[in-house]
Amino acid sequence: MRGKGALVLLGCAALAFRLCQGLAGVILPARTITGPAEHYLAHGAAETGSANLVSAILFDYRGLDTLGEVAVIFAAVTGTALLFGGTRIRYGFSGLSVLVKLGMALVLPFIVVYAVSIMVFGHLTPGGGFQGGTVFATVTILLCIVYGAGFERLHFKPRLKEFLEAGGGLLFIGAGLAGLVAGGAFLSNLSAGFPKGTIGSLVSGGFIPLLNIIVGIKVGAGLASLFFSMVKDLDAGETEDQGHNGVNGEAPPS
């Protein structure tokens, strides 16, 4: 056992050394930008109408990548919801003290406004659908911690979140098909004739702001339902007796 530990440690040290050697040549030297990024930086704003070039890449140049990523989230959310699907819960946890609850109620609107502003201004300032959606998901996490999962379930139905999550994915595909119908390629933006607008104004960049909002809703709902799927099980474990009923509320297989 000790011998194995020493061996693994030696291997890891050797790996770290080789990685340093190999990547030092890539990361350390002062370099200029080459390849496709050069084109994106020079013409990205003019070609997509989006001032934030990261958003331009995510939703225009590499929109198909983002669609694949949306599919990955969908798979993760579906899998987690399936695994925890039939958990029968008795909600015992009624939340933290009244001070924390009041403070939470005070902070909550600001979190929501912050999330929406990151999402809506994603094509102008740092941020975008993914970041805004993640901030949005913290609302669910905070509600579950401060008020308990029962409150969260009562006010934000898990089914609604799953509907938003799946609907966001469908809307994304719909936006791509709109480009196809308008005469361009799948997920083509300005080349399919969507209005460009003035670079730097709120309505600009074709459907990039729209995709930001769609992805924001989808990621927010997805991460929220991921967290909720897990925490409702945790709640059940706390309130139920020692003999846990198994994941699906059935007797564990013998």
Place this chain on the structure above:
Amino acid sequence: MMPAALGTGILLLVIGIWGILMGRNLFKTIICLSLMEGGVLVLLIASGFVPGGVPPIEPILDGPAVNPIPQAFAVTAIVIGAGNTALGLAFLAAWHHAGGSLDPDGETGGAEL
């Protein structure tokens, strides 16, 4: 700054690999995977850095902009990583509730998923 980013990324990556190889707990294995992901993301972002660079947001006024492509990759990778971790933990929780052991070599207790 760049040597620090390089060192941090590789350190996180190697700690993750070490934890996966040596850990006796499947929960820690999943956390180590997410640690490795963090290391890779640091290296990815660092690879797009340009000395004296500014954010790649129009109008780009003072200095060259950094490479926006690794940043776009990192954004998607972070969310995918969260999904992966959550799904892995969900499988682990289901396995544990069914009577399986968290030790990779331990008794399964006849548990089936």
